[in-house]
Amino acid sequence: MLVNVISSLKGGGAELLVREINKIYKKLGEDSCAIYFCGDQSELQEGEVVFGLNPRNPVNIFRVRRVLKNIISLSDEVVVVNVNLTWPFFYVVFACIGLRNLKLVYTEHSTNNKRRVFPIVRFLDRFFYSRYSRVICISNGVRQSLAKWVGPEIAKRLVTIPNGSRIYSLPERPLLDRRLPHLISVGSLSSRKNFATSISAIAQLKDEIETYTIIGEGPDRTRLQKIIQSEQLEYKVQLLGWSDVIESHLHAADIQLIPSLWEGFGLVAVEGMSTGLPVVASNVDGLREVLGDSTPSVTLVNQPTSVNEWVSAIRKAIVDIHSMGAHSLAQSSRQQAQKFTLDKMAQSYLEVFRQL
Numbered sequence: 001m002l003v004n005v006i007s008s009l010k011g012g013g014a015e016l017l018v019r020e021i022n023k024i025y026k027k028l029g030e031d032s033c034a035i036y037f038c039g040d041q042s043e044l045q046e047g048e049v050v051f052g053l054n055p056r057n058p059v060n061i062f063r064v065r066r067v068l069k070n071i072i073s074l075s076d077e078v079v080v081v082n083v084n085l086t087w088p089f090f091y092v093v094f095a096c097i098g099l100r101n102l103k104l105v106y107t108e109h110s111t112n113n114k115r116r117v118f119p120i121v122r123f124l125d126r127f128f129y130s131r132y133s134r135v136i137c138i139s140n141g142v143r144q145s146l147a148k149w150v151g152p153e154i155a156k157r158l159v160t161i162p163n164g165s166r167i168y169s170l171p172e173r174p175l176l177d178r179r180l181p182h183l184i185s186v187g188s189l190s191s192r193k194n195f196a197t198s199i200s201a202i203a204q205l206k207d208e209i210e211t212y213t214i215i216g217e218g219p220d221r222t223r224l225q226k227i228i229q230s231e232q233l234e235y236k237v238q239l240l241g242w243s244d245v246i247e248s249h250l251h252a253a254d255i256q257l258i259p260s261l262w263e264g265f266g267l268v269a270v271e272g273m274s275t276g277l278p279v280v281a282s283n284v285d286g287l288r289e290v291l292g293d294s295t296p297s298v299t300l301v302n303q304p305t306s307v308n309e310w311v312s313a314i315r316k317a318i319v320d321i322h323s324m325g326a327h328s329l330a331q332s333s334r335q336q337a338q339k340f341t342l343d344k345m346a347q348s349y350l351e352v353f354r355q356l
Helices: 014-027 059-074 086-095 121-130 140-150 195-204 221-230 246-251 267-274 287-291 307-324 326-337 342-354
Strands: 002-008 032-038 048-050 079-084 102-108 134-137 158-160 182-186 211-215 237-241 255-258 279-282 298-301
Touching: 002 014, 002 059, 002 086, 014 032, 014 342, 032 059, 059 079, 059 086, 079 086, 079 342, 086 102, 086 121, 102 140, 102 342, 121 140, 134 140, 134 342, 140 158, 140 287, 182 195, 182 246, 182 267, 195 211, 195 221, 195 307, 211 246, 221 237, 246 267, 255 267, 255 307, 267 279, 267 287, 267 326, 279 287, 279 307, 287 298, 298 307, 307 326
Parallel strands: 002 032, 002 079, 032 048, 079 102, 102 134, 134 158, 182 211, 182 255, 211 237, 255 279, 279 298
Antiparallel strands: none
């Protein structure tokens, strides 16, 4: 029996992966379910449970415990509980105290964690990580960062399994010989996504691009909107908010920008490249692994906060489309994206679970 636990039903990163991988487990004949701390009951699918509580609410501990006790009572096999994100990381450990026939697995998604700013927290973190039989890291960058934090003993439990992604269709994009390119970014409007820098770069490139669309929502919206207004970019840069039709927006673009200050993996990179988009991205751990060091359709920015470097990189990407050909770059991106499918991810997870 497999149980997936995560904070929320909604989201485009880890939340999406949990929903998709739960479907794959079921198709493979595995007995699987998913538990969400918060979300809309009306959006539940088969084998999903939502508590309707704030992820920080400690009542989630007792709700998880009740569900797990019921599952254990109905199963003669070991129940594997795969946990994702911060509050489930802590609360599931408490929920499982005294319960038998359980194996806990945690998926680590980030190379950077706010808790690691405080060395004294290391002892607390080590205790909780030690409760997990395996910790799956979504990239080698994540694994290396976490290994330094938890120490050599717990590091023996770490294993790297790259995330999988939805693979979208590959469209035929109009040539750029008589038009300017459309640029796109997808991600939460948060400081770590660094959209302030990419918008500032667009201010210098406004005569060289048609539009720059950012799909996502978050606490930085007001700050980003002020930058757009101060640079008089209202006609060039759009903050569209969240969208359930990401694929159509990717199809309408010519280049994808990923200016993140850090990324555990880079799910949006795989989604964009699956549609054949060339990518200009920050040269950071995790993201670099997904994009590849020598993929022709990828331009890496070594200093993510440098506006001038972003300007140069975007110009290079536009020149590459003209010189190398959009079709050739699309095939390069597509080939790289197909290394990271959800089916491959699911099979790799199942191999880890069966070894417990």
